[in-house]
Amino acid sequence: MAKNxxxxxxxxxxxxxxxxxxxxxxIDKNSNKINLNLPVFYGHIISTLxxxxxxxxxxxxDEFIDxxxxxxxxxxxxxxxxxxxxxxxxxxxxSKRKSSNKVTLRILSAIKLxxxxxYLNAVEYLSDNWKYDARVGYYIAYCYLMLSEIEKQNIGSDxxxxxxxxxxxxxxxxxxxxxxxxxxxxxxxxxxxxxxLMESVFWIMTTKSLEWFPSERWFLRTGIxxxxxxxxxxxxxxxxxxxxxxxxxxxxxxxxxxxxxxxxRDGMGASGVVKQMMQQYPNNLEPIYYGIKLSLLSNSIESxxxxxxxxxEKDMPQYLIQLLDYAYYTIHDNKNEAEITLxxxxxxxxxxxxxxxxxxxxxNDIFSDDEKKAKHAKMIxxxxxxEYVLHVIxxxxx
Numbered sequence: 001m002a003k004n005x006x007x008x009x010x011x012x013x014x015x016x017x018x019x020x021x022x023x024x025x026x027i028d029k030n031s032n033k034i035n036l037n038l039p040v041f042y043g044h045i046i047s048t049l050x051x052x053x054x055x056x057x058x059x060x061x062d063e064f065i066d067x068x069x070x071x072x073x074x075x076x077x078x079x080x081x082x083x084x085x086x087x088x089x090x091x092x093x094x095s096k097r098k099s100s101n102k103v104t105l106r107i108l109s110a111i112k113l114x115x116x117x118x119y120l121n122a123v124e125y126l127s128d129n130w131k132y133d134a135r136v137g138y139y140i141a142y143c144y145l146m147l148s149e150i151e152k153q154n155i156g157s158d159x160x161x162x163x164x165x166x167x168x169x170x171x172x173x174x175x176x177x178x179x180x181x182x183x184x185x186x187x188x189x190x191x192x193x194x195x196x197l198m199e200s201v202f203w204i205m206t207t208k209s210l211e212w213f214p215s216e217r218w219f220l221r222t223g224i225x226x227x228x229x230x231x232x233x234x235x236x237x238x239x240x241x242x243x244x245x246x247x248x249x250x251x252x253x254x255x256x257x258x259x260x261x262x263x264x265r266d267g268m269g270a271s272g273v274v275k276q277m278m279q280q281y282p283n284n285l286e287p288i289y290y291g292i293k294l295s296l297l298s299n300s301i302e303s304x305x306x307x308x309x310x311x312x313e314k315d316m317p318q319y320l321i322q323l324l325d326y327a328y329y330t331i332h333d334n335k336n337e338a339e340i341t342l343x344x345x346x347x348x349x350x351x352x353x354x355x356x357x358x359x360x361x362x363x364n365d366i367f368s369d370d371e372k373k374a375k376h377a378k379m380i381x382x383x384x385x386x387e388y389v390l391h392v393i394x395x396x397x398x
Contacts, residue, residue: 012053013060019052020064024071031075038087041072042095062096063189066104070193073112080116085109103129104189107136115197119143119150130177133187134222135198137177138205144170145208174209178218184225202226203235210242217247221398224256228398236260249280252398258290259397262297270294285316285393292324293386296331304328319349320392327385330363331378338363355388 023045027034034041045068049061069092072078073085089105110125123143130137148166163171185191190198209219220243227236240260243253254277261269271294277287288311295303311321322345329338342363346356362384365377390397 012056016053016056016060016064019048020067023068027068027071027075031072031077034072034075035078035084038091042091046095058097062098062104063192065092065096066108066189067193068092069105070108070112073109074195080112080118082121085113104187107187108189108193110139111195111198114139114143114201115195117146119147129187130173131180131182133190134177134182134184135190135202136187137173137182138202139198141170141173141177141205141208142201144173145205170208171212174205174213174219178209178213178216181218184222185229206239214246217243217250220247221252225398233264248276251277251281251284251286254280255286255395256398262294267294267298283314285311285314286395288314288316289389289393296324296328296382299332317392319345319352320389322348323352323385324389326359327382330359330366330381333367335367338367358384 042065045065049056049064053061069088072088073080078084089102089109092105093099093102106125106127107129110122113119113122113125120143123140126136126140126143130140144166148164148170151164151166203223206219206223209216213219220239223239224236224243226232227239237260240253240257243250244257247253254273258270258273258277261267261273270290274287274291274294277284277290281287288307291307292304292311295301295307308321308324311324322341326338326341326345329335329341342356342360346353359381362377362381366374366381368374368377
């Protein structure tokens with residue numbers, strides 16, 4: 001490819017992935033050769049990137065360097081010591097466009113040190129970066145926990161001793177996480193370079209945090225968020241069960257439990273959560289809406305109008321009730337009533353006009369003879385309306 005040739009983003013990233021895979025294969029077979037002359041290796045990478053992708057975004061460029069460096073660290077024949085790690089970081093940092101920032105390289109190096117059971121130096125490399133991404137805090141706490149376990153083994157497991165200084169440090173780190181409440185997915189490079197150890201450490205420390213601090217909800221919320229993102233159904237279910245049993249009146253956990261039941265098509269489970277929410281929050285519109293949503297999904301006419309009456313009693317905005325009526329008629333293929341309701345909405349609520357146009361467009365597909373198109377449009381229609389209602393009644397999920 002010519003140096004000045006431009007690529008579309010999709011093609012560009014596909015080619016970058018191919019280049020990365022080729023480099024990874026080369027690294028795995030030639031780690032000794034690379035480690036003997038790191039400057040030459042990184043010079044080759046810089047030359048290749050600059051020639052093949054002259055207009056590459058700085059962040060993508062640096063992420064590529066990070067991934068390659070992490071691969072070098074994890075190559076089969078690479079022997080890890082602090083001197084080598086520092087040399088590798090130095091060469092990699094010079095190759096990046098934002099060379100002054102070594103945070104990524106230090107954290108990725110710390111993960112390799114953890115794998116080598118060099119926990120003290122791993123902690124040093126992780127330093128205060130836990131304030132920016134909670135996962136780093138879990139790694140630090142894990143290192144202290146492992147140091148405590150090593151100390152116990154050296155002393156002898158038959159002795160009844162108090163928590164060691166390292167275990168206390170692990171607990172203190174977890175408490176600091178709960179106090180500061182950092183985000184969990186700020187460091188994208190942890191997602192791009194995740195290893196089985198990184199995944200394992202997160203859940204080990206989540207379990208420990210619930211054992212040590214069972215009344216601290218932040219650990220549960222963080223674990224549920226990760227389980228949802230990863231699609232880890234069993235872990236999400238496990239954490240939610242613990243959360244709802246321990247914090248039976250926590251609306252966030254009840255909401256998550258309801259959503260999980262709906263996703264798993266567990267109508268009875270979802271109904272039970274709605275009932276519990278209504279008992280705990282009798283004046284809140286949220287559980288009433290969830291009852292309406294459940295009746296729409298289950299095609300229960302009696303249930304729908306029962307919850308609709310309750311929504312009116314609790315002063316749900318009239319336009320929202322009519323929107324839900326429109327959804328009821330549309331989803332259940334009652335075209336005549338849907339059109340009557342839509343006309344009335346357009347006439348009475350001018351501010352909803354643009355949203356109504358979108359829903360009407362979807363409704364046309366729903367009422368079409370194309371079953372595949374109708375099914376797809378119905379899903380989009382329902383998801384859109386659900387998001388709109390949740391926004392109006394001010395629901396914010398974990």
